[in-house]
Amino acid sequence: MNFPIRTAHIAAALIMFSFATPLPGNETIALGDGESMKFRVGWGIFPHAGEITVNAKNEIIGGLPNIRVTTRLATSGVVRKLYTLEATGDCVFDAIDGRLLAITTKSISGKKRTHAMAVFNYIAGNIRYDDFLRPERNATLPIPKSQAMDLITALVQTRAWDLKPGDSRPITAIFENDFYDLLVTATGHEKVKTPWGELDTLVLEPKPAPGSTPQGMFKKGATVRVWVSQDARRLPVKFQLGLKYGTGTAHLTDYTPPVVKKTEELKN
Numbered sequence: 001m002n003f004p005i006r007t008a009h010i011a012a013a014l015i016m017f018s019f020a021t022p023l024p025g026n027e028t029i030a031l032g033d034g035e036s037m038k039f040r041v042g043w044g045i046f047p048h049a050g051e052i053t054v055n056a057k058n059e060i061i062g063g064l065p066n067i068r069v070t071t072r073l074a075t076s077g078v079v080r081k082l083y084t085l086e087a088t089g090d091c092v093f094d095a096i097d098g099r100l101l102a103i104t105t106k107s108i109s110g111k112k113r114t115h116a117m118a119v120f121n122y123i124a125g126n127i128r129y130d131d132f133l134r135p136e137r138n139a140t141l142p143i144p145k146s147q148a149m150d151l152i153t154a155l156v157q158t159r160a161w162d163l164k165p166g167d168s169r170p171i172t173a174i175f176e177n178d179f180y181d182l183l184v185t186a187t188g189h190e191k192v193k194t195p196w197g198e199l200d201t202l203v204l205e206p207k208p209a210p211g212s213t214p215q216g217m218f219k220k221g222a223t224v225r226v227w228v229s230q231d232a233r234r235l236p237v238k239f240q241l242g243l244k245y246g247t248g249t250a251h252l253t254d255y256t257p258p259v260v261k262k263t264e265e266l267k268n
Contacts, residue, residue, distance in 0.1 A: 028097070028098045028160075029095075030157045031156065033259045034258050034259035035055075035056045035256060036056070036254075037053065037055075037254070038052070039054075040250065041248060046077070046079050050079065050085070051073070051074055052071065052072070053070075056068070056069045056258075059092075064094070066101065067092075068090065068092050069091045074087070085108065087105070087107035100120055102117065102119045102120065105117075113133060114133060115131075115132040116129065126142055127143055129141060155224075158184065158204050163204065168184060168186070169183070180218075181212045182209055183209045184204055186202055186203065186204055194229075195253060196255075200231075201228055201238075203227055205224065205225045222242065223241070223242035224241055225239070225240045235255060
């Protein structure tokens with residue numbers, strides 16, 4: 001039973017401790033107001049080991065437009081009876097330029113609890129990282145030169161990239177208090193069965209950048225892949241986390257498109 005438990009730990013890390021910074025430059029978030037996605041996570045003989053949900057909504061904070069993206073991960077079914085995992089990542093982005101303003105993470109992983117927050121001060125050029133349960137880990141970090149987001153949101157963000165097989169795009173990730181470089185490469189096209197029929201997808205795979213030292217889960221030999229549909233919706237229909245002792249896969253099972261504002265509402 002160690003396989004789903006270990007996978008749960010690493011999947012939680014995707015939400016709780018990872019920020020990714022696509023380069024170059026800032027871009028608006030590839031999620032609209034009211035848009036939501038639900039993924040079923042399977043592992044080996046456990047087809048319903050857990051669920052991941054991603055929800056986005058527009059907000060006005062301090063008179064400025066923002067978009068809040070909330071990502072939740074939880075074990076379910078038989079796996080939940082064996083091991084309880086609940087993790088939430090709450091990100092607030094500037095709705096105009098896509099910059100991450102703040103992120104709060106909380107988790108219950110067996111007997112372990114986490115609760116941390118990072119606030120981005122672009123004027124001062126730093127990130128204030130506060131661990132509410134382990135204050136000795138509090139730190140002030142320099143802001144990368146480009147936008148940041150949690151890793152799952154970053155994988156969803158790939159739907160906005162216009163990559164073709166063989167193309168690559170760098171990202172910089174922060175795992176807890178450490179930065180490391182990754183390179184996302186489009187490896188080819190594949191057909192994927194989904195609730196909306198069989199879709200043509202582009203497969204994207206982040207790996208440690210050439211010349212860099214693998215960090216975080218990549219240090220343990222993990223591989224991550226995402227399948228993005230090539231229709232107008234550009235849905236991330238599948239994620240996959242490969243480890244030395246097995247593979248966990250998340251399939252998109254439910255999707256709600258963004259809210260379409262009426263002309264009168266847009267004018268106001």
